[in-house]
Amino acid sequence: MIRIEREPTPAVLDFGDAESPAARERQAIVDYLAAEGKLPKSPKFEVYAHAQVKDVLIAMHHGKCAYCEILTSGGFDGDVEHYRPKKGITDADKAGVEHPGYWWLAMAWENLLLSCQHCNQSRRQLIHQAGLSEADIERELREKKLRTTGKKNRFPVENNAWVLDFQADMAGEHPLLLNPCDTDPEDLFEWEFERSISTVKPRGGDPRAEATIEILGLNRRFLTEARVTVLNGLRLKRKKIIDRLNRVSAMEDEQLAAELMQTVVEDMLEVKQACSAENPFAGLARAFRRKLQGEIEAMLA
Structure with a gap:
């Protein structure tokens, strides 16, 4: 909601x-x-x-x-x-x-x-x-x-x-x-x-x-199952983002690190799109995005 x-x-x-x-x-x-x-x-x-x-x-x-x-x-x-x-x-x-x-x-x-x-x-x-x-x-x-x-x-x-x-x-x-x-x-x-x-x-x-x-x-059962379809897509994006951030932190080549960070930015934009009001279960997506942003901030601190 x-x-x-x-x-x-x-x-x-x-x-x-x-x-x-x-x-x-x-x-x-x-x-x-x-x-x-x-x-x-x-x-x-x-x-x-x-x-x-x-x-x-x-x-x-x-x-x-x-x-x-x-x-x-x-x-x-x-x-x-x-x-x-x-x-x-x-x-x-x-x-x-x-x-x-x-x-x-x-x-x-x-x-x-x-x-x-x-x-x-x-x-x-x-x-x-x-x-x-x-x-x-x-x-x-x-x-x-x-x-x-x-x-x-x-x-x-x-x-x-x-x-x-x-x-x-x-x-x-x-x-x-x-x-x-x-x-x-x-x-x-x-x-x-x-x-x-x-x-x-x-x-x-x-x-x-x-x-x-x-x-x-x-x-209700079928609603939770419908929401998990959206959630699974968000989970996949999160895994990519976290994996790439871990790789960035281990990189010595600044150019390659910057290029990989750009893909993280693009992935986060896709997560943001799921939060748009016109999309189903935007409330779920927004809560997921807030949690993911907290994880990213902790990794970059």
């Missing part, structure tokens, strides 16, 4: 225009609530699925899931995800809090993300815990014990203090699920680079990272 810069609001979602589809859709629900004293039984939420909204989201996310960074465009264009669920909150139900869902944000641009189906929908997954040995990984693959993950209507907040009213100040609510448009998540995750799969864990036990990993299933 990496920071995502939100694009300007699409015209169909512009609340500044009272005649925009989003403004009309929300106002219709507000008017019904004022007249009837309750929400419609089945409120219509249609504008968020407008093609204009989807197109901007795909471009803004570089065709990747906002949460796990897998490419969605290869086989499915992804879901328009409501960060704050529009119809009810599972975590509130479990806490005995009656929550109508954030219906007033169903058509709000700042509440929409692009998500893959595995992160957005409730599914049974094989989840690998971080820190497993290779023997543990093999055992889990044999036993195939599945867990239900996926966001759906999950939305935990600190102290179970959800905002319930559409006129309330949202600033008083502190979600545990990370929104990459609101928070730079990179320093909150710690990646494991040494195993046959690529797992992630919360750095320093951060509760937001912990909740995000658990809810979205960011260590």
Whole structure:
């Protein structure tokens, strides 16, 4: 997961225009609530699925899931995800809090993300815990014990203090699920680079990272296997770089050493390219690059 810069609001979602589809859709629900004293039984939420909204989201996310960074465009264009669920909150139900869902944000641009189906929908997954040995990984693959993950209507907040009213100040609510448009998540995750799969864990036990990993299933089997494909390429680059630096340190010919150092620079540029926002699993690549830079600095010190 990496920071995502939100694009300007699409015209169909512009609340500044009272005649925009989003403004009309929300106002219709507000008017019904004022007249009837309750929400419609089945409120219509249609504008968020407008093609204009989807197109901007795909471009803004570089065709990747906002949460796990897998490419969605290869086989499915992804879901328009409501960060704050529009119809009810599972975590509130479990806490005995009656929550109508954030219906007033169903058509709000700042509440929409692009998500893959595995992160957005409730599914049974094989989840690998971080820190497993290779023997543990093999055992889990044999036993195939599945867990239900996926966001759906999950939305935990600190102290179970959800905002319930559409006129309330949202600033008083502190979600545990990370929104990459609101928070730079990179320093909150710690990646494991040494195993046959690529797992992630919360750095320093951060509760937001912990909740995000658990809810979205960011260590689900096929995602960890997809990430390790990128990780293996980075590992190969690291091996070349470290080997060449060791050779440089043993060289007496300054010209040859300089030429070999140039290949190290070129290899590091390729590692940097993997960190670009448009590439899948850029968060993993950036963490790997930071670790590699630390190794290089120690070798050159």
